[in-house]
Structure formats: C-alpha cells, structure tokens
Amino acid sequence: MKGTEALTTIFREQGLRVTPQRQAIFRLLEGDVSHPTVESLFDRARADMPTISLKTVYQTVHDLEALGEVRVLDLGTGSVRVDPNVEDDHHHLLCTTCGRVRDVPVEFDGLNVPIRYRRDFTVDDVQVIFRGHCDHCFDRT
Amino acid sequence: MKGTEALTTIFREQGLRVTPQRQAIFRLLEGDVSHPTVESLFDRARADMPTISLKTVYQTVHDLEALGEVRVLDLGTGSVRVDPNVEDDHHHLLCTTCGRVRDVPVEFDGLNVPIRYRRDFTVDDVQVIFRGHCDHCFDRT
DNA sequence: ACACTAACAACAATGCTTGTCAACAAGCAA
DNA sequence: TTGCTTGTTGACAAGCATTGTTGTTAGTGT
Incomplete structure (x- = not known):
C-alpha cells in the first residue's frame, strides 16, 4: 500500500474525496502487518475519532x-x-486458536493445476492458507 | 465418506441416533462431487421430506x-x-462466476512454509484454492 | 413395550456486512 | 470567499448464513 500522501493524490485523481475519516484509516493501515479485521480497524479509528461509523470503514x-x-x-x-501488503506476492499462515495471521513469501515452484484438471478452466489466482497454532497457543491447549 | 450402512453403524457406536432425516442426508452426500452448500442439501432433502429443517442439515x-x-x-x-471426499488428499478449483468447485489432486511437492517463517508455529493443514473461470462462464463475459 | 434421552421442527437470535436516507462537507468555478 | 453540486457520513435497519432455544417427537438398549 502506498503512503498517506500518495493515497490522497490517488483518491483525488479518481474523483474520490479525502475525508479525515479516510485519512485516519490510511494511517492505521500504513505498515500494519497484523491483517486486521474491519471491526478492529473500526475500534482503533474510534479511539481518535469517536463518531466514525463502521460503514465508513467498510466503504474505505x-x-x-x-x-x-x-x-x-x-x-x-x-x-x-x-492486508495492506500488495507489493510482495505471498500466502498466509493462520493460527486457528488466536486468529493471528503471518505472511509467508512464495518460495515453492510448480504450484499449478495439472493440465488434465485445468482443461476448460482459466486460473486467475492461487491462494494458499497454512493453518495451525503458534507455540504460544499450543502451550495453553 | 463411507456408505450409508457403515455410517449408520458408526453413528450408533458414537451414541448418535440414526433418524430418517440423517439417512436422507447420508444418501444425498454419498458420491456427490458437486461440493454442495448446506442450503442446497436442504433443498434437495426437502423434496423427499418436506418438514426437514435447515438446522437439522447443519447439525448432521x-x-x-x-x-x-x-x-x-x-x-x-x-x-x-x-465435501464428502476425505479419502483422497486434494485441493480445489473454484469458478468465481458460477461457484462450481472441482477437485484437484495434490501433485506439487515442497509445499511447505520456509523454516524461517515456520518458527514458533505448528502447521496442521494446508489449503490451496485456485480461483478462475470455467470456459462456459468465460465465454459469457 | 418402556423409559431414557438425543434429535426434531419451529422460531428467534446472532454476527458480519450492506442498503437507505437526511444532513453535511469537499471540491470546483466564478 | 461564496455558493453550488455531488459524494460522503453516520444512525438505523435490513440481508444473509449460521446458531441458540424450547417443547415435543421418536430412536435406542433393556
């Protein structure tokens, strides 16, 4: 994701208006690697801006x-x-206990559909989800 | 998934009761490769058994x-x-237009998390989703 | 056949996300 | 700046998939 100033320019170019609410969300997302839910973004935004609505966060x-x-x-x-990280192609590691998500760079080759099964189909995107537990959660099981 | 008779035995062994509703669902799922939603299972079950409830399908x-x-x-x-196919390890191909899902056997090796990122983490399961369009849907775009 | 108890159907409720709409504010032109 | 236009905001309520509640029905082992 680009920086707050760059986003401001881009939004204006697209005819979208840059409101204080949107700027607050830009700032919250910049450099955030926690893969927040919309709800948690909303909670954090509300700390600074008590009147912001959940809908506004979804829309932005x-x-x-x-x-x-x-x-x-x-x-x-x-x-x-x-996920504000759109620069690096990556997959995700999910702790099914605490819900934390970690980025995993793509380091495996040959991840594609065997031709036999790809027939009559165009693949646009591949998503890999590794599910498991962080040690912290594992210990408390 | 095992056959209806085997499931009947297994359910009884677990102290679960085998009702006509459950048997209907067993029969609907046996050999089904369409990856139905609960709602569509419910619709099909209702054809034979008009009083069955959606909750029962979810529960079963x-x-x-x-x-x-x-x-x-x-x-x-x-x-x-x-997905009643638990015998063969496989992944899924999803048409994001019509929602159809196809099984894809696992034919790629080395699909695991780089050690650096696996630290402090136990991976239980890997899910790969290939998204795209079947030719049928592609043509109509 | 009996008693025990899980499962049923109907209904309401939850959680996440989106629609509606009046009031408002950002951007633009003069 | 000023005023106009239009997109945006926020309170409210609706939509969808899924789950909780409850009195009643019906499997199960004896």
Missing part, C-alpha cells in the same frame, strides 16, 4: 481494494481481513 | 465432520460447502 476498505492498494482476505475466520 | 453435517466423514470448506463464497 473497499475503495482501497478497488484501487488495488489493499487486498481483502477471507480466511474462514468469520470476518474479513485487510 | 457437523456431526459428519466431527467423525471425519466429510470436510467442511469455506472458499470465501459466503456459505460453507460440504
């Missing part, structure tokens, strides 16, 4: 997604997560 | 999952899908 996240500045992940945790 | 699917007889998939389509 979707605008950022449409501009290709963030990726919206559904890892089956019930709610959607925001 | 979860019981089957707990016994390891089916796998419950969340491919980010909004609702959960039931």
Whole structure:
C-alpha cells in the first residue's frame, strides 16, 4: 500500500474525496502487518475519532481494494481481513486458536493445476492458507 | 465418506441416533462431487421430506465432520460447502462466476512454509484454492 | 413395550456486512 | 470567499448464513 500522501493524490485523481475519516484509516493501515479485521480497524479509528461509523470503514476498505492498494482476505475466520501488503506476492499462515495471521513469501515452484484438471478452466489466482497454532497457543491447549 | 450402512453403524457406536432425516442426508452426500452448500442439501432433502429443517442439515453435517466423514470448506463464497471426499488428499478449483468447485489432486511437492517463517508455529493443514473461470462462464463475459 | 434421552421442527437470535436516507462537507468555478 | 453540486457520513435497519432455544417427537438398549 502506498503512503498517506500518495493515497490522497490517488483518491483525488479518481474523483474520490479525502475525508479525515479516510485519512485516519490510511494511517492505521500504513505498515500494519497484523491483517486486521474491519471491526478492529473500526475500534482503533474510534479511539481518535469517536463518531466514525463502521460503514465508513467498510466503504474505505473497499475503495482501497478497488484501487488495488489493499487486498481483502477471507480466511474462514468469520470476518474479513485487510492486508495492506500488495507489493510482495505471498500466502498466509493462520493460527486457528488466536486468529493471528503471518505472511509467508512464495518460495515453492510448480504450484499449478495439472493440465488434465485445468482443461476448460482459466486460473486467475492461487491462494494458499497454512493453518495451525503458534507455540504460544499450543502451550495453553 | 463411507456408505450409508457403515455410517449408520458408526453413528450408533458414537451414541448418535440414526433418524430418517440423517439417512436422507447420508444418501444425498454419498458420491456427490458437486461440493454442495448446506442450503442446497436442504433443498434437495426437502423434496423427499418436506418438514426437514435447515438446522437439522447443519447439525448432521457437523456431526459428519466431527467423525471425519466429510470436510467442511469455506472458499470465501459466503456459505460453507460440504465435501464428502476425505479419502483422497486434494485441493480445489473454484469458478468465481458460477461457484462450481472441482477437485484437484495434490501433485506439487515442497509445499511447505520456509523454516524461517515456520518458527514458533505448528502447521496442521494446508489449503490451496485456485480461483478462475470455467470456459462456459468465460465465454459469457 | 418402556423409559431414557438425543434429535426434531419451529422460531428467534446472532454476527458480519450492506442498503437507505437526511444532513453535511469537499471540491470546483466564478 | 461564496455558493453550488455531488459524494460522503453516520444512525438505523435490513440481508444473509449460521446458531441458540424450547417443547415435543421418536430412536435406542433393556
């Protein structure tokens, strides 16, 4: 994801207005590697800006997604997560106990569908989810 | 997934009762490769058994999952899908237009997390989702 | 056949996400 | 600056998939 100033320019270029709420969300997401849910972004935004609405956060996240500045992940945790890292191609490691998500760079080759099964199909995207437990959660089981 | 008679035995052994509703669901799932949603299972079950409730289908699917007889998939389509194929390790090919899901056997090696990123973490499961379009849907775009 | 208790159907409720809409504020032009 | 236009905001409520509640029905082992 680009910086707050760059995003401001991009939004204006697209005819989207840059509101204090949106800037707050830009700032919260910049450099965030925690893959926050929309709800948690909302909570953090509310600390500074008590009147911001959840809907506004969803809307801004979707605008950022449409501009290709963030990726919206559904890892089956019930709610959607925001990943501002769109620069590096990567997959995800999910702790099914605490819900924490870690990025995993793509280091495996040959990850594609055997031709026989790819027939009549165009693959646009590959998502890999590693599920497990961080040691911290494992110890408390 | 095992056959209806085997499942009947297994359920009884576990102290679970085998009701006509559950048997209907067993029969619907046996050999089903369409990865149905719970809702579509419910619709099909209702054809034979008009009073069956959606809750019952959810409950039976979860019981089957707990016994390891089916796998419950969340491919980010909004609702959960039931996969009775637990015998062959495989991944999934999803058409994001029509929602159809195809099984893909595991033919790639070395699909694991680089040690550096696996530190402090135990990986239990790897899920790969190939997203794209079947030619049929592609043509109509 | 009996008693015990799990499972049923109907209903309501949850959680996440989106729609509605009146009031408002950002951007633009003069 | 000023005023106009239009996108944005935020309170509220609705939508969807899934789960909780509850009185009743019906498998199960004896």
